[in-house]
Amino acid sequence: MAELLQEVVYDVYGMHLAVVVTGDPSRPKPSSDGEALVFVVQPKPTSTTGGVMSGLLDLVFYRPFMYAPLDGDRLTQRCRELGFVVQPQPIRRSTEGELQRDEMRLTVHRAFPSVLTLSTAPSDEAVGGFALTVNGELWQAVRTATARPTFSGEKAEGAASGELTSQKIVSSAPAEDGTARVTVETSHKVKPGKGLLANYAHERLRQAISRLQGHVADGVGRVVAAETLGIEMPDPARPDSARIPWMVTARFVLAYRLK
Known part of the structure; x- marks a missing residue:
């Protein structure tokens, strides 16, 4: 250190x-x-x-x-x-x-060093912690200040929300330079805050995923690649479209070394 x-x-x-x-x-x-x-x-x-x-x-x-x-x-x-x-x-x-x-x-x-050194390969628990971090970044990306104040924990109508629905390791392989790489995919239900235009929300979500490149996830590694796999938006013609969360999927490659 x-x-x-x-x-x-x-x-x-x-x-x-x-x-x-x-x-x-x-x-x-x-x-x-x-x-x-x-x-x-x-x-x-x-x-x-x-x-x-x-x-x-x-x-x-x-x-x-x-x-x-x-x-x-x-x-x-x-x-x-x-x-x-x-x-x-x-x-x-x-x-x-x-x-x-x-x-x-x-x-x-x-x-931490440029590449984390781990005693064991990333565990499901560590990957889950990283996925929750991703979820928090997505939620922050689509929050707005237009929702009315709440009291006693009441959820504001039109407030942004984010829910992690799944995370999985899709591949894991050693690299020639002595580091290993693990590829993680995460899925989320994200609802943009009231008043945030759809095209802005869409771009903010992509940017939030891209900004995670370089992030260090405890017990997993450093993000060396971050990619948006898909953002599925509800049909705007539906009268209830504002209440339907978007489906966001992302893929991350993280590098680490084993002792």
Whole structure:
């Protein structure tokens, strides 16, 4: 995990300083030449669930006074761009000779390599969790703000809805580069919100599926291909067409490695 955050620090500082990974909390020392130097300290092993890592890291930054202090907001933003979830907490700042020493703790809630490493092939439960994520994205895509307020959990007339109806693994195969790929198909009943024109809803659903490319699904892998297989809309001539959900099917290819 420390190596992943090492790359984040390099990105934030544009490779203009050295970044050292260590598991020894006593190792961080100023460089002999007085140059800027960051240590990423990981004293305890990483926790890994479904190929996704979490744990605690300490950043120690030795810097000349001309350098700005560690910026937790910039680190968090870069992590967010990668899909990581971290929480920075400044610990202390002190002076050592001609250098400033900044210390920051990073609580890493979620981080992962470019390809997840799993202990076993994706389970039905993990695939089901990914399918629910897809369902949530489709529902969000067709929500509108035109439905009236509700009380006590009452469902608003014309509100958008999404229901996962099925998910299945249609193929699984190893690849030449050492990764395996699993192809998953999902099916959903989706009802666009009141006031959302059909052509806009149709496009939003396709875009929601496409945006999942690059998504990391715990216990399954990273989405390397996302395709809309079909969006079946009710006949607009039917008087009850606004109450009939659309049938949406999608196919995803996810890549992972086995230990």
